[in-house]
């Protein structure tokens with residue numbers, strides 16, 4: 001599956017603009033992480049980011065978080081995709097699916113997902129709400145204020161360390177890569 005096919009599938013199953021822009025943000029961070037961790041697989045890592053929440057509007061995760069991830073796998077299979085690395089990474093981004101992250105790409109998606117929302121939340125406290133205004137130092141400061149963006153799971157973000165990168169690296173990648181597509185993200 002190339003990026004275009006992945007995007008077509010995403011558009012077929014995801015309609016909410018906030019979910020779509022979140023998918024683009026996580027795609028961007030995953031590509032940035034791949035540049036450092038898996039330079040031959042940048043597009044593939046991007047696809048994992050793009051599709052990680054594919055089932056967001058297709059399953060009742062509000063009632064049972066365990067279905068978030070496995071439902072995306074069912075959808076992809078229905079679309080003719082067979083890719084265990086992709087499937088396991090999608091499930092591992094939500095440990096409540098029962099899949100625990102073990103591989104580099106799985107830890108990367110586990111960490112990239114909350115970091116995308118976290119950086120967005122930090123940008124939104126600036127008067128211009130622009131990611132260009134956000135400094136690395138402010139992200140770190142807010143990271144340690146556990147009541148700020150409390151829904152962004154710090155443990156998941158810190159699990160980036162299992163890839164060999166640091167939390168500082170993840171913040172750098174998120175600011176840089178989300179900054180490149182700031183217009184698309186509305187940031």
Ligand SMILES: [Fe+2]
Nearest residue numbers: 022052053113
């Ligand atoms: Fe997500």
